[in-house]
Structures are given as C-alpha cells and as structure tokens.
Amino acid sequence: MRNYEIMFIVNPTVAEEEIDKINAQVESIVTSGGGKIEKIEKMGKRRLAYEIDKHREGYYVLFVIGANGEIVKECERRLRVMDPVIKYITVRTDEEARRLDKIRNYRQKRAARRDSGVPAAPTQSIEEAMQ
Amino acid sequence: MKSGKEKRPAGAPKQYYRRKKVCKFCVERIDVINYKDVKLLSQFVPERAKIMPRRISGVCSRHQRQLNDAIKKARNIALLPFATE
Numbered sequence: 591m592r593n594y595e596i597m598f599i600v601n602p603t604v605a606e607e608e609i610d611k612i613n614a615q616v617e618s619i620v621t622s623g624g625g626k627i628e629k630i631e632k633m634g635k636r637r638l639a640y641e642i643d644k645h646r647e648g649y650y651v652l653f654v655i656g657a658n659g660e661i662v663k664e665c666e667r668r669l670r671v672m673d674p675v676i677k678y679i680t681v682r683t684d685e686e687a688r689r690l691d692k693i694r695n696y697r698q699k700r701a702a703r704r705d706s707g708v709p710a711a712p713t714q715s716i717e718e719a720m721q
Numbered sequence: 722m723k724s725g726k727e728k729r730p731a732g733a734p735k736q737y738y739r740r741k742k743v744c745k746f747c748v749e750r751i752d753v754i755n756y757k758d759v760k761l762l763s764q765f766v767p768e769r770a771k772i773m774p775r776r777i778s779g780v781c782s783r784h785q786r787q788l789n790d791a792i793k794k795a796r797n798i799a800l801l802p803f804a805t806e
Contacts, residue, residue, distance in 0.1 A: 597757075597798055639802040648799065652757075679798040681756065690752055 591625075591656045593687065598669055598678035599648035602635050608674060609649060615672075616653060619665050625657030642676050654683075742779025746788075754787045756794035762801060766792060770802040 596616070600609050609632070617627055633650035642648070655661075662680055669678045745764075746754065754761070765773045765780070765788055772792055775785045795801040 599799065636800075638799040639796070640799060642799060677798060679794065681794060686753060693752055 592658060592682060593628075593654070593656050593684040594662055595681045595683055596653040596655065596662070596665060596669075596678060597681075598651055599638070599642070599676040600651060601645065601674040601676055602647045602649045604649075604674045609651065612672060612674065613651060613653075615668065616665055619668060620653075620655050620657055620661055623657065623661040623664065625655055625661045627653065627655055629654040645676055648676055744779060744781035744784055746784040747781055754784065754791040756791040756798075757800070758791075759795065759800050762788070762792050762795055766801060768805060770805050 600612060613630055613632075617630070620627055629652070631652040631654075633652055635647055635649050638646055638648050657665075666678065666680060669675050745751070751761075756762070765778060767773055772789060775782065778785075780788060792801060796803050
C-alpha cells in the first residue's frame with residue numbers, strides 16, 4: 591500500500607452538489623479497489639495561476655489516500671473523462687514521509703544523547719542521515 | 722569602487738564585505754517542501770515566475786532540488802504560474 595495525494599480542480603461554475611458527486615465517485619473507486627481514504631479536503635475556490643480552458647478560477651479538492659498503482663490509474667482515467675474536472679495531479683507521499691520520519695528519529699536520538707551528558711555527534715552527520 | 726585599481730599592500734585582504742548567505746530551509750529546519758505551500762514557494766519565484774537560482778537565494782543544493790520539484794508540481798496544478806505575461 592502506498593500513499594498518494596490526488597488534487598484536482600473542478601470548474602467553479604458547477605454546483606456544490608456536483609462536486610460532492612465527483613468526490614463520492616472518486617471515493618468509491620478507491621474503496622472498491624481496496625484502498626482507503628485518509629482525508630478529503632475541499633480547499634475551495636482559488637484563482638488559477640494561469641488560464642486553463644478559459645477558466646481563471648477553480649475549485650480545488652484534495653484527496654489523501656492509501657492505494658496502489660491500479661487504483662490511481664483508474665482514478666486518473668475517471669478524472670480525465672469527467673467534464674467538470676479541469677486538471678488533476680497525483681503525488682506519491684509515502685517515500686517522503688519515510689524520509690521525514692528518519693530525520694525526526696535522528697533528531698530525537700541526538701537530543702536524548704545530549705541530555706544524558708554525552709557529547710553529541712558533530713552537526714555534519716545530520717547531513718548524512720538525511721541522504 | 723573599482724576593485725583592483727586601488728593600491729593594496731601585498732597580502733592584505735580585499736576590502737569589500739559580503740554577507741554570508743544561508744539556506745533558509747536548513748536554518749529554519751523546514752524538512753519538507755510541500756507543493757501546496759504557495760506562500761513558501763512564492764518566495765523563490767520572482768516576478769517573471771522563474772525559479773530563483775541558488776547563487777541568489779543561497780539555498781543549499783539538496784533543498785534547491787526539493788524546491789525545484791515542489792515548484793514544478795505546484796505549476797502543474799496551477800498554484801504557481803509558468804510565466805507571467
């Protein structure tokens with residue numbers, strides 16, 4: 591199981607219920623494929639940084655899911671064919687999260703070592719730990 | 722000041738002084754550069770929406786790499802512009 595973030599932009603002129611419907615569809619794809627939904631966040635209307643299909647604004651929705659490649663593939667396919675969806679992006683997050691955990695652990699260990707009176711390792715080695 | 726034109730005693734250090742640049746992400750212990758964090762990323766994209774080079778921002782190479790990825794992802798989903806007209 592891998593963690594992904596799927597973010598997509600919906601046409602801002604469509605009704606709120608329409609957006610909920612899209613969300614429900616994506617949700618069902620994920621859950622029926624054996625994945626799990628961690629978070630659904632409606633980020634609301636935002637100005638787009640550039641024009642997409644004559645749209646200057648968009649309604650952003652963020653999904654945080656645990657899934658596999660198959661599910662993501664299916665989600666992307668569905669998002670592509672949905673008319674109100676202007677754009678989407680999928681980002682894999684578990685690798686990054688693992689790296690972050692490692693750094694946190696390392697920092698904690700270092701802090702503990704410092705408290706116990708043993709001189710801490712030189713700062714240089716934190717760079718190595720983050721690689 | 723035209724450096725080099727003035728006579729300097731041999732061995733004396735050059736007169737100009739440059740503030741040492743530091744990597745913002747290292748100093749502030751920002752571990753993760755998220756593509757959704759527009760406020761943070763926009764500090765590194767000047768008016769023309771190009772990515773600020775390391776020699777100007779002082780970001781270390783590892784963080785510049787992560788920053789690059791984040792900015793490019795943000796551009797993809799229209800959080801940041803590719804170019805300004």
